[in-house]
Amino acid sequence: MKAVVLFSGGLDSTVLTYHLINQKAEVKLFSIDYGQRHQREISSSRMIAKLLNLNHSVLELPMIGEILGGSALTDTTIELPEGHYAEESMKKTVVPNRNMILLSLAAGHAISLNFDTVAYAAHAGDHTIYPDCRPEFADSMEKSLNLADWNEIKLYRPFVNLTKEELVRHGLELGVPFEKTWSCYAGGNLHCGRCGTCVERKEAFELVGIPDPTDYN
Numbered sequence: 001m002k003a004v005v006l007f008s009g010g011l012d013s014t015v016l017t018y019h020l021i022n023q024k025a026e027v028k029l030f031s032i033d034y035g036q037r038h039q040r041e042i043s044s045s046r047m048i049a050k051l052l053n054l055n056h057s058v059l060e061l062p063m064i065g066e067i068l069g070g071s072a073l074t075d076t077t078i079e080l081p082e083g084h085y086a087e088e089s090m091k092k093t094v095v096p097n098r099n100m101i102l103l104s105l106a107a108g109h110a111i112s113l114n115f116d117t118v119a120y121a122a123h124a125g126d127h128t129i130y131p132d133c134r135p136e137f138a139d140s141m142e143k144s145l146n147l148a149d150w151n152e153i154k155l156y157r158p159f160v161n162l163t164k165e166e167l168v169r170h171g172l173e174l175g176v177p178f179e180k181t182w183s184c185y186a187g188g189n190l191h192c193g194r195c196g197t198c199v200e201r202k203e204a205f206e207l208v209g210i211p212d213p214t215d216y217n
């Protein structure tokens with residue numbers, strides 16, 4: 001497999017990268033600056049790419065954030081909700097049509113590299129809040145990608161039915177340096193510990209029963 005990985009430098013896409021390396025896939029990391037308030041994830045992605053000595057592109061498209069308003073992740077005038085992903089308030093962190101846009105760019109890049117796969121790390125914990133992480137979306141996106149170009153592109157999403165807890169367990173087996181991954185949406189230099197993704201991350205480590213090596217504010 002030759003895979004372009006939609007890579008944020010977060011826990012999920014880092015576990016995915018280690019998973020692919022473990023499967024002897026050829027990996028190209030692909031990160032996108034879409035004007036997210038948590039720019040810190042871009043520097044984490046660079047750090048992890050360097051650590052793994054992997055080819056990595058960061059596509060600078062911060063103006064996309066200006067046309068994808070209405071989300072607390074791209075509009076700093078909207079307060080970032082705190083609490084659990086299961087809460088209705090977390091819908092404020094949905095970036096309109098984000099994965100369709102990002103996966104389209106990754107697929108175009110994969111085709112131009114003569115790669116056969118785009119990999120993304122959507123997992124079961126995302127489904128309640130992010131429609132573009134649902135298995136139905138991934139199935140449909142893969143079909144659309146294969147209608148959009150003569151080249152066949154597989155959309156690899158091995159974690160789509162795994163919980164965050166299972167992802168952490170899998171990452172542990174693979175030796176993922178969790179301390180280098182960045183999850184927080186708040187945009188500081190330390191994890192806030194209160195936003196949806198921080199809460200989810202802390203909960204996953206608690207369920208696994210090991211300490212999260214990340215420093216919280």
Ligand SMILES: [Zn+2]
Pocket residue numbers: 183184185186191192193194195196197198199
């Ligand atoms: Zn946070």
